[in-house]
Amino acid sequence: AILKYLQKELPRPSLHGHQVWHSGGMLMEYLQTIDLPCKPRFIEIGCGWGLTGIFCAKFLAGDVLLTDADERVLPYAKVHSALNQVTLSTAQASFDCLTNEQLCHRDVLIGSDICFWPEMRKQLQSLIGRAFDSGVQKVVMADPGRAPFLQLANFAKRRYSADLISWKTSSSKHGGYLLVANNPDLALTA
Numbered sequence: 001a002i003l004k005y006l007q008k009e010l011p012r013p014s015l016h017g018h019q020v021w022h023s024g025g026m027l028m029e030y031l032q033t034i035d036l037p038c039k040p041r042f043i044e045i046g047c048g049w050g051l052t053g054i055f056c057a058k059f060l061a062g063d064v065l066l067t068d069a070d071e072r073v074l075p076y077a078k079v080h081s082a083l084n085q086v087t088l089s090t091a092q093a094s095f096d097c098l099t100n101e102q103l104c105h106r107d108v109l110i111g112s113d114i115c116f117w118p119e120m121r122k123q124l125q126s127l128i129g130r131a132f133d134s135g136v137q138k139v140v141m142a143d144p145g146r147a148p149f150l151q152l153a154n155f156a157k158r159r160y161s162a163d164l165i166s167w168k169t170s171s172s173k174h175g176g177y178l179l180v181a182n183n184p185d186l187a188l189t190a
Helices: 002-009 023-031 051-059 071-083 100-104 118-133 147-160 184-189
Strands: 041-044 063-068 089-092 108-112 138-143 163-168 175-182
Touching: 023 051, 023 108, 023 138, 023 163, 023 175, 041 051, 051 063, 051 071, 051 108, 063 071, 071 089, 100 118, 108 118, 118 138, 118 147, 138 147, 147 163, 147 175
Parallel strands: 041 063, 041 108, 063 089, 108 138
Antiparallel strands: 138 175, 163 175
């Protein structure tokens, strides 16, 4: 009822943040399979309704910052977090406007279904570098396999020895790819 009210009363999100995208499920499943720091600090970029970040707060004991370029999706994310009884932070910011202050307090940068236009690939290439420079340990992104995302993955594989992992969710027929990159500077000191 609350979501229907929001959809009726609030302006429609402008950047495709108006529904749940399937790559979020792949990302949630993958995050359960890897070693994470105790009380990991996540930043979800292009969060839309924020379900992946909410999952990280609820099931991975994470401290989460949800960000999206479209401020109109943030009320939906706040409602979802309240319904799931988790506390998290939100900020309106596009990929190229995320600050070093927002990045430096995070261990893992996550995003799903966020690289669907060529200009997004360029912004994300820059963001991955800035995130690593700010001390982010790991970047994990999910996508069904769009051309800009695969180009981003090729860049990250060359630049950061990242992995592109084919993934299919166990609970549905949906699948795609995960881009997993570890901060090369932190790997050298570990």
